[in-house]
Amino acid sequence: MEDNILNVVALGMMFGVIHAFDVDHIMAMATFSDQQSKRKHILTYAFKWGLGHGGILLCLGLLLAFIGYKLPSWFTYYAEMLVGVLLIYLGAKLLLLLHKKDIFSFKQPPNKQLKPNTHDHAPLFIGMLHGVAGSAPLLALLPNMLETQFLLHISIFSLGCLFGMFCFGLVFGSYQVHIKHVGANLANRLTQLLGLSSIGLGTFWVLM
Template sequence: MMALGFLSVLSAGLLMGILHAFDPDHVMTMSSLGARPDARGATARYALSWGVGHGGILVIAALALLLFDVPMPETLPKGAERFVGVILIAAGGSLALALWRSRGGDQPPSSLRSKAPFLIGMVHGTAGSAAVFALLPIGLLSPLLGVLYVLVFSSGVLIGMMGFGHGLDRVQTLIATQARTLDKPLRGSVAVLAIGMGSYWLVGA
């Protein structure tokens, strides 16, 4: 009975993780990164990197908190929350600049840009850590099982973001082949939305 109840808790954690991947700031940041002319077809790979960064920081924080009773400094999630707004503005501005400079030829992303999703995922994970641990059903779990719960939640986030990244790649390929005149305007709209959301995020942080 206890095992069945714990499996239910893990299943709920997995589902919550999948839904968490589709938070507006996550989706807009990934859309901005994937919409760059030099990142065509790379969104799924970016999503994997982002998910590993997001989950990795949460698991490290869970290990520190639950096993060693070392909480994450309270100012860190708050600072990361504000930095999410900066990232959104930077991603939107970078996308707008790349589109303006683009001459129609797609180039592979630089090695530095390829590493950016992992670091951004870590920032998003840090920003959301307070909410994740606030919802952690600690009363039902031992410290080790609590870490397992966070690992399952993070796996759900990875699954959700990978699904989004794969879907965005497919949509962008379809637009590029079937409705090429809409390609650049839609990417430009993503840039504007990212900058707008980032500005709003900073005001509300």
């Protein structure tokens, strides 16, 4: 019994960390966080994403385990479609912000910067959307597990996702700090590439 619990914990953590680095997760958070130049803001965004992703999965797991309620397949399908639309929106918004920043730099002194919104909860909702969109394979494990093992697996999986995204935030935050010091032109070109990549991935996600 103890070996089974340990296996559930180990597998849940491993799969959770790996799942956090899914391309749609990384692209969404990178695109959303790109305009931030401080590591702590990016880490906050990553943490909120992890809370949203893990929180919605745990809620869905509790509903399935104790009430037997499962989201209809059409709902998860459209949630996945919405992920693609979100990627297109975030990419387009990033390019628009970059364009506005270029115009702004001609009209204002270069040391004047817009303050980040410290109460932005968008990453929380982005994480929740990703959690709903990818919930089907995880919730399908219930028939093969005891209820306690199932809920433990989801909890550890969610912690693994949070840890994985937090690690990504740490790396991406360090990259942002470094790029901003290298030069504004390089940072702008990489931002353009990120925005276009997000739009491309989102378009592929919707059409596939």
